[in-house]
Amino acid sequence: MTERELLVRIAEEDDDALEQLYRAYYPRLARFLLRLNLSREEAEEVINDIFLVVWQKSGAFRGDSTPSTWIMGIAHNKALKCLKRHKFVEPLGGIADPSTVVPDPTLDIFTAVRRLPAKHRAVVVLTFEFGYSYREIAEILGCPENTVKTRMFNARKSLKAMLET
Amino acid sequence: MKGHDAFTALIPWYVNGTLDERDMAQLADHLASCHACAREVEATLADARAWHGRPHLEHEATLQGRDANFARLVRRLSPSQHHKHKVRWAAARPRNLAAVLVITLTVGSVWVWRASAPVDTPFEAMTAAPTPVRGTVMQVIFQPTTTEREVRELLLDAGGELVGSPSPSGVYRIALDDVSDPSAYAARLQRHPAVRWAEVERR
Ligand SMILES: [Zn+2]
Numbered sequence: 001m002t003e004r005e006l007l008v009r010i011a012e013e014d015d016d017a018l019e020q021l022y023r024a025y026y027p028r029l030a031r032f033l034l035r036l037n038l039s040r041e042e043a044e045e046v047i048n049d050i051f052l053v054v055w056q057k058s059g060a061f062r063g064d065s066t067p068s069t070w071i072m073g074i075a076h077n078k079a080l081k082c083l084k085r086h087k088f089v090e091p092l093g094g095i096a097d098p099s100t101v102v103p104d105p106t107l108d109i110f111t112a113v114r115r116l117p118a119k120h121r122a123v124v125v126l127t128f129e130f131g132y133s134y135r136e137i138a139e140i141l142g143c144p145e146n147t148v149k150t151r152m153f154n155a156r157k158s159l160k161a162m163l164e165t
Numbered sequence: 166m167k168g169h170d171a172f173t174a175l176i177p178w179y180v181n182g183t184l185d186e187r188d189m190a191q192l193a194d195h196l197a198s199c200h201a202c203a204r205e206v207e208a209t210l211a212d213a214r215a216w217h218g219r220p221h222l223e224h225e226a227t228l229q230g231r232d233a234n235f236a237r238l239v240r241r242l243s244p245s246q247h248h249k250h251k252v253r254w255a256a257a258r259p260r261n262l263a264a265v266l267v268i269t270l271t272v273g274s275v276w277v278w279r280a281s282a283p284v285d286t287p288f289e290a291m292t293a294a295p296t297p298v299r300g301t302v303m304q305v306i307f308q309p310t311t312t313e314r315e316v317r318e319l320l321l322d323a324g325g326e327l328v329g330s331p332s333p334s335g336v337y338r339i340a341l342d343d344v345s346d347p348s349a350y351a352a353r354l355q356r357h358p359a360v361r362w363a364e365v366e367r368r
Contacts, residue, residue, distance in 0.1 A: 004320060015239075022235055025323045032226040040223045044230055049236040056244060109215045124177075130215045131313065133183035134175075149174040151168065156177070159212075 011059035022051055025088035028130070029075055036079045037114055053078075069132075069139040069164045076122055076140055083118050085134070103164040109162045112162045113155075120155035123148055169195075172202055180209045203285040236364050302328065302355060302366040303339045319359055338366065 001009075001020070009017035027052065033043035053074050061070055114123050119141075126132045126140060134152075138145045166172055172195040179192055180185050196203050209254050303325065307316065316337075320326060325339040347365040353361035 002318070007221050015242075020233060020324060022238070023231065024324060026231045027228055027326070028235075031221060031224055034221045034227065040227050040230075043223075043227055044234045044237075048234060048241065051238050052241060066293050109212055117362075126211075127177050127181055128213055131181045131183065133181075133185075133363070136183075146166075149171075152177055153166065153174045156209075160208075 001098065002062065005052075007058045007061050007067055010055060011061075015042060018051070021054070023048055023070060029071075031129060031139075032072065033079055035084065035113070035129055036118065036121060037081060038082055042082050043061075046075070046082050049078045051075050065139045069136050072126070072130075072132075073140045073142060079122075102160060105161055106163075109159070109163070112159050115162065116155050116158055120151050120158070123151045124126060124155050124159075127152065169199060169202070172196075173201065173205055174207050177204065179206065203338050206262050273332055295311060301341045301344045301350075303341065303347075303351055304364050306335055306336045306362040307337065307358055307359055308361050315359045319357060345358050 001017075003021065003024075004022045004049050004084055006017045010021065010088060025046065028095065030043055033046055034040070050071065054071060061067070064072070116124065122141065123137055126137045127134075132140070134145055134148045137148045172192055175188055175192050179189070184192065192202075196206065250266045258347060316327075318340065325341045328340045329339040341347075341350065351365050352361045354360050357363075
């Protein structure tokens with residue numbers, strides 16, 4: 001059964017379809033949320049928040065996006081909401097100014113990405129961890145393609161500044 | 166962004182192999198004459214490889230919580246649904262933990278391999294020793310034209326996960342949860358357009 005067919009069945013309150021989609025997406029969502037800096041406990045809770053939306057809104061899924069970008073879009077929204085609770089330690093938006101970054105040669109790419117603003121981090125993770133195109137990422141984030149490119153461009157600059165040896 | 170910067174901005178998706186033909190052609194033209202962008206391709210490829218060198222430390226632990234977490238979700242569904250689920254879950258069979266623990270990162274490493282060949286490219290074999298798994302394992306050879314994305318869709322469709330890396334001869338191992346009739350499953354896989362050959366692994 002395809003993901004689209006599963007969504008149709010979920011809209012008809014088919015719990016087996018829900019379980020099948022849940023099991024299929026669980027590893028991917030866990031990776032996404034952990035990479036976005038959520039803790040394991042937060043990730044588990046947010047995955048269920050995501051599937052509660054899938055359960056309630058699958059009837060509204062119209063297929064102008066793919067199931068994958070639709071679900072990852074819900075995940076991104078829920079993750080940002082969760083990260084807002086970290087607000088004292090977590091820069092959420094804005095442009096990370098590469099000129100203010102202190103280079104640290106002991107950093108690896110993962111730690112460096114964790115230090116990016118969440119919106120930049122999401123673009124990097126969706127590209128490098130999941131292999132989405134910039135169009136798909138624009139669908140997931142619900143923003144123009146150029147915004148995706150700009151966030152990535154700035155993220156790469158900040159990463160270079162951080163990882164500079 | 167215009168000119169050089171607009172091309173630099175495309176490089177991450179050149180490296181992950183998702184640019185469309187038009188972007189690809191324009192970037193290829195630019196790369197032929199821009200050393201800075203050519204260096205950026207190298208740097209981005211190196212980062213992409215480093216990225217796939219290490220799974221997230223918490224990932225496996227989180228995967229182990231999948232069934233318990235689904236049970237928690239079920240409790241949050243509406244009361245009428247709740248009843249239906251409760252009955253079903255009371256009868257739930259013990260799950261095969263080994264299959265739950267299967268590492269999904271292989272798809273990621275396939276992606277890195279694909280990254281070095283930006284045009285939509287057929288699968289090729291990577292080298293690795295087989296990973297021992299309990300439960301049902303299917304051995305699958307994909308059609309040479311199959312892309313990483315098609316494999317992802319197929320795994321989702323089949324409800325399975327890749328185990329380890331493919332053998333040098335291109336045999337992939339797919340671990341499955343709760344398969345009552347493995348041979349019928351293999352026959353179903355065999356009919357999939359992306360699959361050249363599929364068989365239940367003998368133990
Ligand atoms: Zn250039």
